[in-house]
Amino acid sequence: xxxMFSSTTFYLYSIIHYICHMKTKYTIKDIANLAGVSKGxxxxxxxxxxxxxxxxxxxxxxILEEIDYQPNLMARSLKNNKIFSICILLPDPNSxxxxxxxxxxxxxxxxxxxxxxxxxxxxxxxxxxxxxxxxINSIIIKKSPDAVLLVPLFFKETLNVIEKYNASKIxxxxxxxxxxxKSIKSFVGQDLIQSGRVAAKLLDTILKKGDIAIVHINEVFxxxxxxxxxxxxxxxxxxxxxxxxxxxFTCKLKHPSFKKDLIDFLENHPSISGIFITTSxxxxxxxxxEQIDNSKITIVGYDLxxxxxxxxxxxxxxxxxxxxxxxxxxxxxxxxIEHFIFNKDISxxxxxxxxxVNTENxxxxxA
Amino acid sequence: xxxMFSSTTFYLYSIIHYICHMKTKYTIKDIANLAGVSKGxxxxxxxxxxxxxxxxxxxxxxILEEIDYQPNLMARSLKNNKIFSICILLPDPNSxxxxxxxxxxxxxxxxxxxxxxxxxxxxxxxxxxxxxxxxINSIIIKKSPDAVLLVPLFFKETLNVIEKYNASKIxxxxxxxxxxxKSIKSFVGQDLIQSGRVAAKLLDTILKKGDIAIVHINEVFxxxxxxxxxxxxxxxxxxxxxxxxxxxFTCKLKHPSFKKDLIDFLENHPSISGIFITTSxxxxxxxxxEQIDNSKITIVGYDLxxxxxxxxxxxxxxxxxxxxxxxxxxxxxxxxIEHFIFNKDISxxxxxxxxxVNTENxxxxxA
DNA sequence: TTGAAAGCGCTAACAC
DNA sequence: GTGTTAGCGCTTTCAA
Numbered sequence: 222x223x224x225m226f227s228s229t230t231f232y233l234y235s236i237i238h239y240i241c242h243m244k245t246k247y248t249i250k251d252i253a254n255l256a257g258v259s260k261g262x263x264x265x266x267x268x269x270x271x272x273x274x275x276x277x278x279x280x281x282x283x284i285l286e287e288i289d290y291q292p293n294l295m296a297r298s299l300k301n302n303k304i305f306s307i308c309i310l311l312p313d314p315n316s317x318x319x320x321x322x323x324x325x326x327x328x329x330x331x332x333x334x335x336x337x338x339x340x341x342x343x344x345x346x347x348x349x350x351x352x353x354x355x356x357i358n359s360i361i362i363k364k365s366p367d368a369v370l371l372v373p374l375f376f377k378e379t380l381n382v383i384e385k386y387n388a389s390k391i392x393x394x395x396x397x398x399x400x401x402x403k404s405i406k407s408f409v410g411q412d413l414i415q416s417g418r419v420a421a422k423l424l425d426t427i428l429k430k431g432d433i434a435i436v437h438i439n440e441v442f443x444x445x446x447x448x449x450x451x452x453x454x455x456x457x458x459x460x461x462x463x464x465x466x467x468x469x470f471t472c473k474l475k476h477p478s479f480k481k482d483l484i485d486f487l488e489n490h491p492s493i494s495g496i497f498i499t500t501s502x503x504x505x506x507x508x509x510x511e512q513i514d515n516s517k518i519t520i521v522g523y524d525l526x527x528x529x530x531x532x533x534x535x536x537x538x539x540x541x542x543x544x545x546x547x548x549x550x551x552x553x554x555x556x557x558i559e560h561f562i563f564n565k566d567i568s569x570x571x572x573x574x575x576x577x578v579n580t581e582n583x584x585x586x587x588a
Numbered sequence: 589x590x591x592m593f594s595s596t597t598f599y600l601y602s603i604i605h606y607i608c609h610m611k612t613k614y615t616i617k618d619i620a621n622l623a624g625v626s627k628g629x630x631x632x633x634x635x636x637x638x639x640x641x642x643x644x645x646x647x648x649x650x651i652l653e654e655i656d657y658q659p660n661l662m663a664r665s666l667k668n669n670k671i672f673s674i675c676i677l678l679p680d681p682n683s684x685x686x687x688x689x690x691x692x693x694x695x696x697x698x699x700x701x702x703x704x705x706x707x708x709x710x711x712x713x714x715x716x717x718x719x720x721x722x723x724i725n726s727i728i729i730k731k732s733p734d735a736v737l738l739v740p741l742f743f744k745e746t747l748n749v750i751e752k753y754n755a756s757k758i759x760x761x762x763x764x765x766x767x768x769x770k771s772i773k774s775f776v777g778q779d780l781i782q783s784g785r786v787a788a789k790l791l792d793t794i795l796k797k798g799d800i801a802i803v804h805i806n807e808v809f810x811x812x813x814x815x816x817x818x819x820x821x822x823x824x825x826x827x828x829x830x831x832x833x834x835x836x837f838t839c840k841l842k843h844p845s846f847k848k849d850l851i852d853f854l855e856n857h858p859s860i861s862g863i864f865i866t867t868s869x870x871x872x873x874x875x876x877x878e879q880i881d882n883s884k885i886t887i888v889g890y891d892l893x894x895x896x897x898x899x900x901x902x903x904x905x906x907x908x909x910x911x912x913x914x915x916x917x918x919x920x921x922x923x924x925i926e927h928f929i930f931n932k933d934i935s936x937x938x939x940x941x942x943x944x945v946n947t948e949n950x951x952x953x954x955a
Numbered sequence: 956t957t958g959a960a961a962g963c964g965c966t967a968a969c970a971c
Numbered sequence: 972g973t974g975t976t977a978g979c980g981c982t983t984t985c986a987a
Contacts, residue, residue, distance in 0.1 A: 296964035663980035
């Protein structure tokens, strides 16, 4: 009973409203005194470590119910000064620059919790190689960290490695790609269907006439589900509007015939006035549009890659939707850190805002 | 030398890159041993509390230079278990619903740091009364908190009260409204000029023809500077485009002749195809437009008030710019808390993203 | 000027 | 079963 927690709200300007919570903060010693037992016994009850008589158990629990005991986390983690270790696994940013901002997000998390005993190790795998994914995962398992935060790009392989982590009692959380599994304790990412709807609304607001193309750029198979969900949300938006005035075409492109196929598609569909690109490669479409077309086609794409921003500044890309990888990685990391240090619950699913970006607000999302 | 901080980056998928920092974490005891003095002496050096011989000072400093000592904040705050108290002062949400989300932001901050010894008290003042502002501030000063976070709506009065806080050694930080004063240790808010530019870019993207009106709704004088800065950024954007095709009119409205004046203005300017409203009262313009006009006028306004969202869903307001009061209040609060608990620096100026909101992504910013 | 020691709240090993 | 105790790292008081 030696410290207090107070919470008050004041309100004044003719009348004065005064609301005040005074909450006493109890320590284990207080509880021991109140229950007439020793600190050790209280601790055994709190941690369900057994070896407590029925009588003592009831006395302590009675007090605990009455007082809303909040353990002092500072003291707890001072005592248990174990080094928690977290391994983070994501696709190699050298293979796809989309992942680059994640590094910064992880570093920010690390910097923020620098004074605490946290060991963070970051690993990259080749996004085009399930083998590299499996290899790195077995390296991580050998290090037996307390938790792993990973991007589950490959469905089957992920379920496979998760079982191994589970067997080793290693906590698994994910970001960017959502995979259903009760063994995954947390997912941080975006609602892709909803992000398709955001893109649809943008084009619906801008376009006065013409038709729309959904462009999928087929890089590696990892994105297949992503692209499908975005298309689903996009079409869904227009289906809900009775009597939508646009025809919507889907256009699947892949290298190396990308450029030729896109040009052919546009020539065959001269009514196209808006394009929605479902990957972060909008700049590749913009390059082509810039060369062939003077008439204005509105383009909505994803992600603040340098090349995308360049074409947005040129006026060829109109909007970019920010998938916020950096913040995904940051929140995934601090979620684990705060769980270990402060005993916080890990939120099962955290859906980040779907940011609409134009030339004028871009700097706030890239910084 | 009894615990470690490690930081590693792995990279593998044909070659293995392995980068590993192993940083030993030192305690005061370690330093004392290394320097051949006692813990007490090390502490005196660390805190510059004097009473240390030249010889001892040099020995300790030499070690400190070599090892990059990071004090254990858990232990420190366990020892100094003082209750830090923070008072928060903002305009009454009953007078202007704009401020309502701030309450939630403050409560989130409170919930997040519940286990620590922080006392938070929230006060409201009448945004139309400098007197109430001064009265509440003198109540707060009497409570002598460790810090105050306030919305400095009134320039002169704010400078006045800040001096008093300074004299009482109470830390002052601000949010939402920026006032230049070296006595203000932190500001959390948005760049209003840039937010005007964001609005301009939106209208520039959407409008195909016609002219633009900037509408100021004159509620109370508090907003005068806000509105001016937004207009400045807005016009600035179009001035930078050589040969902008729009004429831009400024329209100042105030109640009770608001509706009539707006209708008159639109009748006198039939070319208007886009409206930028510089306050959170876009819904008032939308109400009028809905009644008088079938032709499409594009509207960009501010803030996710229920009424604004309602008109956005009706298709009358096209975009809302989110000033993110909730996050401003949240970040302002946790900035202070982390300063007190973890000794973190308070960032002098924190500019939040200027979020572009349409019907499809609104829920992420209001939740 | 310096070192020794107590104690913040919690945990866990160790006697009884 | 239960209470006592040492100790996590830091601060601060008190003797020396």
